[in-house]
Amino acid sequence: MPKDHGIGASSKRREDIRFLTGTGNYTDDINLRGQAHVVFVRSQVAHGRLNKVDTRDAEKMPGVIRVFTAKDFEGVGGIPCGWQITDRAGKPMLEPKHPVLAEG
Amino acid sequence: MTKVTMIVNGKSVSAETEGRTLLVQYLREGLGLTGTHVGCDTSQCGACVVHVNGEAVKSCTMFAAEAEGAEVTTIEGMANPDGSLSVIQQAFQDHHGLQCGFCTPGMVMSAAALLKDNPRPTEAEVRAYLEGNICRCTGYHNIVKAIMAASGQDVAIAAE
Amino acid sequence: MYAFEIERPKSLADAVAAIGAEEAQFLGGGQTLIPTLKQRLAAPSKLVSLSGIxxxxxxxxxxxxxxxxxxxxxxxxxxxxxxxxxxxxxxxxxxxxxxxxxxxxxxxxxxxxxxxxxxxxxxxxxxxxxxxxxxxxxxxxxxxxxxxxxxxxxxxxxxxxxxPIPQAANYQKFAQPASRFALVGVFVAKYADGVRVAITGASEQGVFRWSEAEAALSKSFDAAAIKGLAADADGLIGDMHGTPAYRAHLIGVLTGRAVTAAAG
Incomplete structure (x- = not known):
């Protein structure tokens, strides 16, 4: 039987009230004056090779402030690994790249 | 632009809208009622469920203009008049029927629509009724449990 | 969505009058049309909503x-x-x-x-x-x-x-789990003058009648009557959810189930 008091009893979540009354504040609910919106262009295929990114048409669209590609984030990114291990031969482990945006 | 007037949570409101303005945009952007969420925008997930003239509908798949003159209830209109949680909302908290809370408004609105037509549903009926509401955190057991409890029925606690 | 006007007439006569414009389109419940508009697969200049009639x-x-x-x-x-x-x-x-x-x-x-x-x-x-x-x-x-x-x-x-109300009828749907549409759906209806079997979800031509099954079931309204009868896979839909042969197989299975349920 679940306990209703003391150590081991489940406690009511305090954040539930705002979620249950529609007063949570999710990213999509934030609408500040002058706020810009961002759209991420994702791969349209499940597995493929990105050869090149052509942003010319996107830049020409009305209201577009800026189009970002991997070039804008050179030197940014990667997720540092806290504890590098080596393989049996003593070679350092391979770290996958974690680019901010996909590179062509 | 056309002026669309409706009653939302008991208050008469009106706003200029485009033909293509969805009911959910009218509520969120026009009235600032951001409790109704847009999860998928393709009528799959049910986070945008509101009541229009007492019936549960997906507000992302209905134009604001079609709710002209209608009575609309959103999650913001579900608490008791004194601000305390309604029976259904309280049951969701008591039975841990939510985690991140994003799907919760739709779940509560669907649950309310179900219990209005069917005050003592079976567990199978609850599950079937929620087929258009998707939760990606907790799974559905505690949501079903909360709705069973809100209908005044015993809730099995064996799974806890 | 592209921009359009929306009109919501109160009578059938007004709806017919409102549709005059070249690129105007009727809007029923919108459960298909609104997603289509969001995908920009349709671009009407005006929608005439029928929901207020x-x-x-x-x-x-x-x-x-x-x-x-x-x-x-x-x-x-x-x-x-x-x-x-x-x-x-x-x-x-x-x-x-x-x-x-x-x-x-x-x-x-x-x-x-x-x-x-x-x-x-x-x-x-x-x-x-x-x-x-x-x-x-x-x-x-x-x-x-x-x-x-x-x-x-x-x-x-x-x-x-x-x-017209049949003596017995049943619908069997093999639902595509994500969309709830019929991967194959079979409606069997038995009337005094014979049995009709309609198949949805399966054909590239849309809904159709399975006449061989109708003939067999009109003689004997029993699932056994269509045993061994195979629906033709030619012209059936093939997609990521099922091949034409799979759909043809489902037609036979679901027809049998519908007859058993209707007769029972």
Whole structure:
């Protein structure tokens, strides 16, 4: 039987009230004056090779402030690994790249 | 632009809208009622469920203009008049029927629509009724449990 | 969505008058059209919403004993109100989409769209229902002309669908789990003058009658009567959910189940 008091009893979540009354504040609910919106262009295929990114048409669209590609984030990114291990031969482990945006 | 007037949570409101303005945009952007969420925008997930003239509908798949003159209830209109949680909302908290809370408004609105037509549903009926509401955190057991409890029925606690 | 105007007439006559513009389109419950507009697959200059027209809504029985359903009647209403008269039809309506979709989607909208995987076309064709429009009456056999194609002309509205009530009927849907559309759906209806079997979800031409099964079942209304009868896989839909051969197999299985359920 679940306990209703003391150590081991489940406690009511305090954040539930705002979620249950529609007063949570999710990213999509934030609408500040002058706020810009961002759209991420994702791969349209499940597995493929990105050869090149052509942003010319996107830049020409009305209201577009800026189009970002991997070039804008050179030197940014990667997720540092806290504890590098080596393989049996003593070679350092391979770290996958974690680019901010996909590179062509 | 056309002026669309409706009653939302008991208050008469009106706003200029485009033909293509969805009911959910009218509520969120026009009235600032951001409790109704847009999860998928393709009528799959049910986070945008509101009541229009007492019936549960997906507000992302209905134009604001079609709710002209209608009575609309959103999650913001579900608490008791004194601000305390309604029976259904309280049951969701008591039975841990939510985690991140994003799907919760739709779940509560669907649950309310179900219990209005069917005050003592079976567990199978609850599950079937929620087929258009998707939760990606907790799974559905505690949501079903909360709705069973809100209908005044015993809730099995064996799974806890 | 591209921008458009929206009009919401209160009467059928006003709706017919409002559709005059070149790029205007009717909006039923919108459960298919609104997602289509969001995808920018349609670009009407004006939508004429039929949801405010009271005369298009509701069920009645006519003098010939048919269930007559207004074109603007939602699936939820059919599920509730047709149950006493035509249970198989009510059951079909009760399993379209999900509850919130059923509160908006209409029978007239479904029939005007004629999605090859929609449920209603199977019931209409198997029941040999009559589709009444703002201009005329169309027999079900003449109405469905292929995938998303019907006998409806521009500006024509489905005002009512009249279903003769069968002695026995059943609908079996093998639902595509994500969309709830029929991967294959089979509606079997037994009338005094014979059995009709309509298949949805399977053919590239949309809903169709399985005449070999109809002949066999008209002689003996028993699942055993169609044992060994194979639906032709030629012209059936092949996609990521199933091959034509798989759909052909489902047609046989579901027809058998529908007959057993209807006869039982």
């Amino acid at each position: 009271a005369e298009l809504k509701g069920l009645r029985m006519d003098d010939a004993g048919r269930v007559c359903i207004g074109g603007g009647t939602t699936h939820a209403t059919v599920a509730r109100e047709a149950a006493a008269h035509y249970p198989a039809l009510a059951a079909l309506a009760a399993h379209i989409g999900d509850p919130a979709v059923r509160n908006r989607g209409t029978i007239g909208g479904s029939l005007a769209n004629n999605d090859p995987s929609a449920c209603y076309p199977a019931a209409v064709l198997a029941s040999n229902a009559t589709i009444v429009t703002s201009n005329r009456e169309i027999a079900a056999d003449d109405y469905f002309e292929g995938m998303f194609t019907t006998a409806l002309e521009d500006g024509e509205i489905v005002t009512e669908v009249r279903f």
